[in-house]
Amino acid sequence: MGWRQVEIMKNWIPVFAGMTSRTFTVVVVLGMTLSRPHECFSAFAVQAGAFRSETGVSQQLEKISRSGFPVIVEKLERTGRPALIAVLVGPYEWSNEAESARAALRLAGIDGYVRYYRNGAVKTEPQKNGAGGKEQAVAASNDRAPLNARREPPSPTLRLAAAAAAQTEAAQPTPQATTRTSSLPFTLSGHAQSAAAYTVASPDHWSKLKNTLHLALERAFSDDIKLKISGRFSYDGAYDVSNFYPDRVRRDQRFDGMFHETFLDVGMNDWTFRLGRQHVTWGEVVGLFFADVVSAKDLREFLVPEFDYIRIPQWGARAEYFKGDFKAELLWIPYTTYDRIGKPGSEFYPFAIPPPAGFEQRIRSERTPHKLSDSSFGLRASYLTGGWDIAAFYFGSVDQNATFYRSISLAPVPTVTYRPDHERIHQAGLTASKDLGSFVLKGEAVYTWDRFFNVTRVSDTDGVVRQKFLDYILSAEFPLPGDSRVNLQFFQRWFTNHDPDMIPRRVESGASLFASTKFFHDKVEPELLTIHSLNRLDWMARFKINWYFAENWRLVAGTAFFGGKKLGLFGRFDQKDRVFMELRYSF
Structure with a gap:
């Protein structure tokens, strides 16, 4: 040559x-x-x-x-x-x-x-x-x-x-198990994780002592048919070592268990069908959810955990069609899983609007609709052209994010009562990505209509207004020497029919930075994620170090800090700063 x-x-x-x-x-x-x-x-x-x-x-x-x-x-x-x-x-x-x-x-x-x-x-x-x-x-x-x-x-x-791809120096053997279990009719995988968190802001307390077991069973019946069943089970001892949290929070978060990805895959010619509980990921930006509109989210620890612990799969049926550089998806979710926000009094409960002077405040149980008429439907099409991966989608669903509807009573005691509820919304979006050589450029835009937002005026009957708005984000990721990368993102939300008594402004802007490196050691990887509002003082910063000290083992130590005004997205958690540690074994 x-x-x-x-x-x-x-x-x-x-x-x-x-x-x-x-x-x-x-x-x-x-x-x-x-x-x-x-x-x-x-x-x-x-x-x-x-x-x-x-x-x-x-x-x-x-x-x-x-x-x-x-x-x-x-x-x-x-x-x-x-x-x-x-x-x-x-x-x-x-x-x-x-x-x-x-x-x-x-x-x-x-x-x-x-x-x-x-x-x-x-x-x-x-x-x-x-x-x-x-x-x-x-x-x-x-x-x-x-x-x-x-x-x-x-x-x-x-x-x-x-x-x-094999020319870098070989240092250690590939991670793999040595126990042979070919006699079993399925494959078994998963991980066991112990995690602890201590809230350092006043009043300081243990906020997490959680042990989690994730198990997955998989079997391929043929090249065209595959079954997966997985579940996640956890116990949090933080609710037994102190009485800091109310009983309803303890009941909600002390023990937890759910099916995770559990589905049947079937391939037929140009089609692939997936039936069951599954992740549907339409957005890929770092640290935030924009076009990722399908998966529910476990927000009981806000944005502190990794995405595999935040995302919750949906029960649904999905069909995928491939034709050259074109791909189409059809999605039906008959039983919607909603965001898990916890109970009032929990560490990261999302509601922060104070009651008017002289009024008590109550928060009722959340309503989660599950009738067949509450089904969700989605359509997505993508095409690869000139190095650009471009996709468009529509998703009609009952809003996974809870809106707090208000009612006011004056007797026997003046009380403001809120109830978390969910109503149908509609979302249409575009995503695009391209490798430009020195960096990867991504963009996502989602237009949402019929979502309700809280207003502060007491004269409003239910304390919410219907809104239309556009979310968009631009992301640039730069690979650097030493297995390092830096990701920069700018995002905005524009309300087309903004109500002046809403907490967000007509245009809300923000930026984020994510950086990681293995420059100092190939088994030690520091990570930094910061997200900041550009409208006001409202921010979060999460720093952690991942240590891959042995085959299939990982130790994480980190901190998460929040700051800003009391009604801000991050400022409402100003007294929830924490340090945390995780130990995970994967098998």
Whole structure:
């Protein structure tokens, strides 16, 4: 191969950027050595995405290579449509080994699923282990190939890309289990986590002593049919070691248990169907929820936990259709899961409007509608053109976010009563993203109508007004040396029919910064997230350090601080500053 061809390939495939021509030639030779077909055979692999462009493949390879996993690329031929390129981790002889790798990948912010793997693709050597959990996981479900796609060996270029992903120094073996459980009819994975938090603002107290077990069972009946059942169970001892919280908060948060992702996947020609409780991720910005309108949220700890503990999947039916660079989704949610906001008196209960002078205040139990007429419906279409991934969606639902409706009584004691309730809203949105070389640009815009907001005037009958508004966010993410990244975001909300007695202004602006690095040590990753209003003093800052001290283990220590006015989004939690620690074992 001539030097001119080397330079052309270096410029064409982003994952090779920064290599010298001589180093790249070594990679090419290694890639040719590893790319002989039919040399490896194994039963299982983790599919971490299927892409229509080689740019997406190279980005995913670069991300996986930081985590120390063996990488496979595979071409998926589809009848009458352009092929997809699958990025896989493995191969593994035993299904539980693949599940262990999948769990470790999730800690590194890479989502995926275990499937059968037969032969014909390139396997690279493992790399450095212990990449940190990113703030926003890759939504592999949005790039999932049809289950019945025909698998063929990759092109020579993609084999070279896979080989290039293995050129970083190998430090430790790939995370994987050693116990063989092939006699079981399913695969078992999950994690166990112990977490503690101490509120340092006055009055100081233990706010979390929580032990959580997450279990997932999966079985592939065929290439086209797959079943997953998972659940999460927890006990929080903070409600037993002190009497700081009211009894209703203790009853709500001391014990917890729920089905998590529990679904059946079926593939039929160009269609994939998913029935059951599932994550539907339409937005991908960092630290905030804009186009991510489908998933419910557990906000009992506000934005302090990671997203995999904030997002709650929905019970629904989803159909996905693939045609070339076009993809369409249809979604029906017959039983809506609503945001979990806790009970009055809990650490991050979201209501902060004080009663008028001389009035008592009561908050009644939340109403959560679950009739068939309260079903949610969604449609999303996406298209890849010129390197831009562009999508549009509509989602009609009963609002997952509670609105506090007010009533006033004067006898026997003047009382203001609020009741959290949910009414139907409508949302239409656009998302776009593009890799511009030195950084990745993302944008999301969502127009919402028929949502209710509180007003402060006493003369209003129920204390709420119906509003229309536009949310949008622009995000730029910069990869830096030393496995580092910096993400900058600007966002606004514009009310088109703003009521002057609402707490938010007609235009609300804000900015956020997220930064992480492994520059100092490949197993230690500091992270900083700050979000700040540009209208007023209203902010939050979360700093934490992730330490991947052993295979499948992670220790986190951090702080979360809030500041601003009493009615601000963050200022209402001004007395909730905390320090926290988490220990997680994934299997």
